[in-house]
Amino acid sequence: MLRVAVEKIxxxxxxxxxIPLPTDPFRYLLQRDIEIPIDLKPRLKQLGIHEVWVRCRDLEFLEHVIDEELxxxxxxxxxxxxxxxxQVMRSSVSVVDIDVAHFQNSISSLFHFLKSSSFGSVMLQKLDAFDNYLxxxxxxxxxxxLLIGMKLERYIIQERSLLKPKDAKDLRHLGLxxxxxxxxxxxxxxxxLNKPGKLTPEEFxxxxxxxxxxYEMxxxxxxxxxxxxxxxxxxxWDGKGYPGRADQAxxxxxxxxxxxxxxIFCRIATMADIYDAATTKRVYSQAKPSVQVLHEMRTWCKGAFDPLVxxxxxxxxxAFPIGQTVRLSNGIEAVVVDFNPRFPVSPKVQCVRTPSGEPFADPSQEEIDLALYPDLDVxxxxxxxxxxxxDIQRSRPVSQLDPMLVG
Ligand SMILES: [Fe+2]
Ligand SMILES: [Fe+2]
Incomplete structure (x- = not known):
C-alpha cells in the first residue's frame, strides 16, 4: 500500500x-477495498483528510507498518x-472534574502497547484527521x-533522581x-483561539x-x-519561554x-507540542512535509530544546514517513519503505518509475538504501x-552520545 495525497487520488x-469519519472515530466514511469515488475529493479535503492509503500490488508488504490496534x-x-x-466547554466553573483514572488506564495500555511493538519506536503513526484540532x-x-520518552529512559531516571528508578521512568504522567x-x-x-491570522501583541x-x-483547572x-x-x-531550554515563575507566598x-x-517531562512535551502543531494543517496554514518541519525546528527553534531530547x-x-512517494535526484520516482535513525534524510526506498515515467517491471528488485549512496538524495x-x-541532523545518533543516559 501507498500514502497518496487527496489531490493525487x-x-x-x-x-x-x-477512512474513519472525523466526527465519529468509530464509524467509517469509506471501508477498505473500495474504489475511492473521484467526486469525494472535495469532501475529504473539507473534512480535514489530506492523505489516504491505497492498494499497490508491489507494496503490499507495507501493510505491517500500520498497526490497526494502535x-x-x-x-x-x-x-x-x-x-x-x-465537559470543560459546557461548564463555567474554574475547576472542573477530569476523569484522571480513566485517562491513566488508557495511557497505560497505549504505553504497554508501544513498548511491546517492534515498529512503535520507529514509525510515527499519527492519528487520522479528526474533527477537532485541539x-x-x-x-x-x-x-x-511517549515515543521520545521511551528512548530516554536512563536520562529520565537521572533527571528525576528524587524518585525510585521504577517510578521515575513511569511515563504515564508525561502522557497524561x-x-x-x-x-x-x-x-x-x-x-x-481561532483567529485565522497573526495575533496582536495584546491577543498573544x-x-x-x-x-x-x-494548571489551575x-x-x-x-x-x-x-x-x-x-x-x-x-x-x-534557553529561558525564552513562558510563564514566568511565581513565588507562592x-x-x-x-x-x-x-x-x-x-x-524533564516538560522538556519532552515542548518538543512534541511544537512538532505536532507544525505538521498539522490548520484553518490558516498548509501542512508541510515532515522533512521541512524538522529543518525549521532545527533552524527557527535553535536553543529551544534540551539537546538530548x-x-x-x-x-x-x-523525515520521510514510510509509504510516502518521493522523487530522487536521479529522476526516479520511489516509495519510502524503511527509516534509518542513523541517516534520517536517507531512507530505504523502492523504485517504482524511471525518470521518463515508465513503471519498473519488478519494483521489489529495485530497492535502494540511500544511506549507502551519499550522492543520491530525495x-x-x-x-x-x-x-x-x-541538512537535518547528520550527527551521531543519540545512542552513541552517552550510553549511560539513553536507552
Ligand atoms: Fe499544544
Ligand atoms: Fe500550549
Whole structure:
C-alpha cells in the first residue's frame, strides 16, 4: 500500500485502509477495498483528510507498518479527550472534574502497547484527521512524547533522581500531562483561539495565559508531574519561554525557567507540542512535509530544546514517513519503505518509475538504501522541492552520545 495525497487520488484507486469519519472515530466514511469515488475529493479535503492509503500490488508488504490496534487505541484516547474537553466547554466553573483514572488506564495500555511493538519506536503513526484540532493535537502530542520518552529512559531516571528508578521512568504522567496540556485553551475567547491570522501583541498575551489557566483547572486532581507539564509546556531550554515563575507566598514574579530547571517531562512535551502543531494543517496554514518541519525546528527553534531530547526526537520522527512517494535526484520516482535513525534524510526506498515515467517491471528488485549512496538524495515530496531541508541532523545518533543516559 501507498500514502497518496487527496489531490493525487486517481480513478481506480482502491483503499487499503478504511477512512474513519472525523466526527465519529468509530464509524467509517469509506471501508477498505473500495474504489475511492473521484467526486469525494472535495469532501475529504473539507473534512480535514489530506492523505489516504491505497492498494499497490508491489507494496503490499507495507501493510505491517500500520498497526490497526494502535489506531484503535489512539481513537479511544481521542474520544476520552473529547469527552473531557466538551465537559470543560459546557461548564463555567474554574475547576472542573477530569476523569484522571480513566485517562491513566488508557495511557497505560497505549504505553504497554508501544513498548511491546517492534515498529512503535520507529514509525510515527499519527492519528487520522479528526474533527477537532485541539483534541487530535492533544492525542498526537501524547503519542510523540511517549515515543521520545521511551528512548530516554536512563536520562529520565537521572533527571528525576528524587524518585525510585521504577517510578521515575513511569511515563504515564508525561502522557497524561500531554493529553491535557492545552486544556486551558478552552477558556481563551474563541475569536483569539481561532483567529485565522497573526495575533496582536495584546491577543498573544491573552493566549499565553492558557498554561496557567490549565494548571489551575487541574490542581489537586492531576498528579503533580502531569500538572507541571500543563503549566510548563511552553518553557524553553534557553529561558525564552513562558510563564514566568511565581513565588507562592509573595506573589512576586521571576523570569521563566531555563535548562535543567525545567522538569524533564516538560522538556519532552515542548518538543512534541511544537512538532505536532507544525505538521498539522490548520484553518490558516498548509501542512508541510515532515522533512521541512524538522529543518525549521532545527533552524527557527535553535536553543529551544534540551539537546538530548532533541537527539531522541530525531530518532523517532522520520523525515520521510514510510509509504510516502518521493522523487530522487536521479529522476526516479520511489516509495519510502524503511527509516534509518542513523541517516534520517536517507531512507530505504523502492523504485517504482524511471525518470521518463515508465513503471519498473519488478519494483521489489529495485530497492535502494540511500544511506549507502551519499550522492543520491530525495529531492521532491508531493511536488515540493525538499532540497533546502536536507541538512537535518547528520550527527551521531543519540545512542552513541552517552550510553549511560539513553536507552
Ligand atoms: Fe500550549
Ligand atoms: Fe499544544
Amino acid at each position: 486517481q480513478r481506480g484507486m482502491i483503499l487499503a485502509r478504511p 489506531c484503535e487505541q489512539q481513537r479511544q484516547l481521542y474520544c476520552q479527550v473529547r469527552k473531557n474537553f466538551e 483534541m487530535s493535537h492533544s492525542t498526537n502530542v501524547c503519542y510523540v512524547a 500531562g500531554c493529553l491535557l496540556h492545552d486544556i486551558g485553551k478552552m477558556r481563551i475567547p474563541l475569536e483569539i 498575551e491573552v493566549m499565553k495565559t492558557h498554561p496557567t489557566i490549565g 487541574l490542581r489537586g486532581q492531576a498528579p503533580p508531574a502531569a500538572a507541571q507539564v500543563v503549566l510548563n509546556h511552553h518553557q524553553r 509573595s506573589g512576586q514574579m521571576f523570569p521563566p525557567m531555563v535548562a535543567r530547571q525545567i522538569p 532533541e537527539q531522541a526526537f530525531y530518532e523517532v520522527i522520520p 529531492v521532491e515530496v508531493d511536488g515540493i522541492d525538499v532540497r533546502p531541508y536536507l
